[in-house]
Amino acid sequence: xxxxxxxxxxxxxxxxxxxxxxxxxxxxxxxxxxxxxxxxxxxxxxxxxxxxxxxxxxxxxxxxxxxxxxxxxxxxxxxxxxxxxxxxxxxxxxxxxxxxxxxxxxxxxxxxxxxxxxxxxxxxxxxxxxxxxxxxxxxxxxxxxxxxxxxxxxxxxxxxxxxxxxxxxxxxxxxxxxxxxxxxxxxxxxxxxxxxxxxxxxxxxxxxxxxxxxxxxxxxxxxxxxxxxxxxxxxxxxxxxxxxxxxxxxxxxxxxxxxxxxxxxxxxxxxxxxxxxxxxxxxxxx
Amino acid sequence: xxxxxxxxxxxxxxxxxxxxxxxxxxxxxxxxxxxxxxxxxxxxxxxxxxxxxxxxxxxxxxxxxxxxxxxxxxxxxxxxxxxxxxxxxxxxxxxxxxxxxxxxxxxxxxxxxxxxxxxxxxxxxxxxxxxxxxxxxxxxxxxxxxxxxxxxxxxxxxxxxxxxxxxxxxxxxxxxxxxxxxxxxxxxxxxxxxxxxxxxxxxxxxxxxxxxxxxxxxxxxxxxxxxxxxxxxxxxxxxxxxxxxxxxxxxxxxxxxxxx
Numbered sequence: 001x002x003x004x005x006x007x008x009x010x011x012x013x014x015x016x017x018x019x020x021x022x023x024x025x026x027x028x029x030x031x032x033x034x035x036x037x038x039x040x041x042x043x044x045x046x047x048x049x050x051x052x053x054x055x056x057x058x059x060x061x062x063x064x065x066x067x068x069x070x071x072x073x074x075x076x077x078x079x080x081x082x083x084x085x086x087x088x089x090x091x092x093x094x095x096x097x098x099x100x101x102x103x104x105x106x107x108x109x110x111x112x113x114x115x116x117x118x119x120x121x122x123x124x125x126x127x128x129x130x131x132x133x134x135x136x137x138x139x140x141x142x143x144x145x146x147x148x149x150x151x152x153x154x155x156x157x158x159x160x161x162x163x164x165x166x167x168x169x170x171x172x173x174x175x176x177x178x179x180x181x182x183x184x185x186x187x188x189x190x191x192x193x194x195x196x197x198x199x200x201x202x203x204x205x206x207x208x209x210x211x212x213x214x215x216x217x218x219x220x221x222x223x224x225x226x227x228x229x230x231x232x233x234x235x236x237x238x239x240x241x242x243x244x245x246x247x248x249x250x251x252x253x254x255x256x257x258x259x260x261x262x263x264x265x266x267x268x269x270x271x272x273x274x275x276x277x278x279x280x281x282x283x284x285x286x
Numbered sequence: 287x288x289x290x291x292x293x294x295x296x297x298x299x300x301x302x303x304x305x306x307x308x309x310x311x312x313x314x315x316x317x318x319x320x321x322x323x324x325x326x327x328x329x330x331x332x333x334x335x336x337x338x339x340x341x342x343x344x345x346x347x348x349x350x351x352x353x354x355x356x357x358x359x360x361x362x363x364x365x366x367x368x369x370x371x372x373x374x375x376x377x378x379x380x381x382x383x384x385x386x387x388x389x390x391x392x393x394x395x396x397x398x399x400x401x402x403x404x405x406x407x408x409x410x411x412x413x414x415x416x417x418x419x420x421x422x423x424x425x426x427x428x429x430x431x432x433x434x435x436x437x438x439x440x441x442x443x444x445x446x447x448x449x450x451x452x453x454x455x456x457x458x459x460x461x462x463x464x465x466x467x468x469x470x471x472x473x474x475x476x477x478x479x480x481x482x483x484x485x486x487x488x489x490x491x492x493x494x495x496x497x498x499x500x501x502x503x504x505x506x507x508x509x510x511x512x513x514x515x516x517x518x519x520x521x522x523x524x525x526x527x528x529x530x531x532x533x534x535x536x537x538x539x540x541x542x543x544x545x546x
C-alpha cells in the first residue's frame with residue numbers, strides 16, 4: 001500500500017475492504033512461459049504469482065517486451081504456462097467457461113459488417129446468446145448493441161461500416177464488442193495506445209463508467225501510467241524480460257475519478273513512483 | 287449529376303479507344319496491303335463470322351459448355367483444396383509443393399494423357415480446363431483464409447469460438463475478394479484449357495474449328511474463332527465482376543468512395 005492520503009479524496013473504493021473475497025477469480029501460481037526450446041528458448045515470463053479478485057481492476061505496467069501481454073494471454077487461455085498453473089474461476093484455466101471479453105490496440109472490426117453487427121459478433125458465438133441469436137438478432141440483441149453504442153458516444157453510428165469511422169470511434173466500438181456479452185472478465189491490451197491524448201482521456205472516463213456499472217474483472221495492459229493510475233484499483237509493475245512483478249500497489253483514490261484528480265499531488269506522486277520503478281526495471285536495477 | 291456525366295464520359299472515352307484499336311488495324315491492313323491470309327481486316331473477320339455463323343454455332347456451344355463444366359469442377363475442387371490448405375499447416379506444407387509442381391507442367395503435355403485415359407472428345411477438354419483453373423483458385427482461397435488477423439482470432443478464441451466459428455464468421459468472408467479475383471483469372475484460363483484440348487484431340491469446339499479453318503487457309507474464319515473466344519471470355523469476366531460487386535463489394539469501397 002502506498003503512502004497516499006485517502007483523506008484527500010472520498011473514502012477508498014469499498015470493494016477492496018469487502019469481506020466476501022473468498023477465492024480470487026484469477027490466480028497465477030508460479031506460472032512461467034518460455035517460448036522455443038534449447039538454445040533458442042526465450043523466457044517471456046518468470047514464474048509469477050498473482051491473485052486477482054473478482055471485480056478488481058488491475059493494470060499491468062512495465063517496459064515493453066516484459067511479458068505483460070503474456071499474462072493476459074495466459075488468463076485468456078490463448079497460450080499455456082510452461083511451468084506452474086493458472087486458475088480462473090477456481091479451476092485450471094480452460095476447465096471452466098468464464099465469459100471473457102478482449103480488446104487490443106488494433107480494433108480489428110470486420111470490414112464487411114456494419115458496426116452494430118460487428119459489436120454483436122460475440123453474441124453469435126458465446127452461449128447462451130448463440131442459440132437465441134437468430135430469434136433476437138433484430139430485437140433484444142440489437143437494443144443491447146444500441147445501448148452500448150450510446151454509452152460510448154456512438155449513438156447513430158450502428159449502421160456505418162468500419163471504414164467510415166475514425167480510429168477513436170473504432171476503438172469505442174471495440175470496447176462495445178468486448179462488453180456486449182457481459183463478460184465476467186475483461187482483458188484489455190493497450191486498447192487506447194494508438195489514440196490521441198484527448199480521445200484517450202475521454203475513453204478512460206467511459207471505461208470507468210462501464211466498469212462501475214457492470215463490475216467485470218478487468219486486466220489492463222498499458223504503457224500509460226496516468227491511465228493505469230486513473231483506471232485501476234491495483235497497479236502491478238513488471239520488470240524487463242524475463243518479466244516478473246516487482247511492485248503491486250493499490251490505488252486508493254475514490255471513484256468516479258475525474259481528470260482533474262490526475263493533477264492532484266497524490267496522483268502525481270503515485271505516477272512518479274511508478275515511473276521510477278519502471279525506469280529501474282528497464283535498467284535492470286530491480 | 288456531374289459525377290455521373292464524368293463517369294459516362296470516361297466510359298465513352300475508353301470505348302472510343304477500344305474502337306480506334308480496330309480502326310487502326312483496319313486502316314493499317316489497307317495501307318500496307320496486308321494479305322488476308324496473313325492478317326485479315328476486322329471487317330473481313332466480322333463478315334466471316336456472320337457468314338459462317340450457322341456452322342460455328344454448335345462449336346461455340348460445345349466450347350462454352352466444356353469450359354463452364356471444367357470451370358465449375360475446377361472451382362469446386364479448388365475451393366476445397368484451398369480451404370484445407372488455408373486452414374491446416376500440415377496440408378499446406380504437403381500439398382503446396384505438389385501443386386506448384388503440377389501447375390508448372392505445360393498443360394499441352396497433359397492432354398495426350400487425358401486422351402489416353404478417356405479417349406478424344408469432350409472429357410479431356412473438360413479435364414484440361416478444370417486442371418488449369420484449379421491452381422489460381424487454390425492459391426487465392428488459401429491466402430485469403432490464412433490472412434486472418436491473429437488479434438481478431440485471439441478475440442474470438444478467448445470467447446471460446448471453435449475453429450469452424452472462426453472459419454465461417456471471419457476467414458470465409460475475408461477470403462471472398464481473393465476468391466473472386468481468382469475466379470476472374472480462372473475463367474479466362476478455362477477457355478485456354480478447353481481450346482487447347484480441342485485443338486489437339488477433338489472434332490468439335492472452337493479450337494477444332496480453328497484448326498480446320500487454318501489448314502484450309504480460311505484465315506478470316508480462324509480470326510472469327512479468336513474473336514468469339516475473346517468475346518466469351520470478356521462476357522464471363524463481366525458476369526463475375528458483377529457478382530463480385532454484390533458479394534465482396536466491401537473490399538472495393540475506395541473506388542465507390544472516390545465516385546462519391
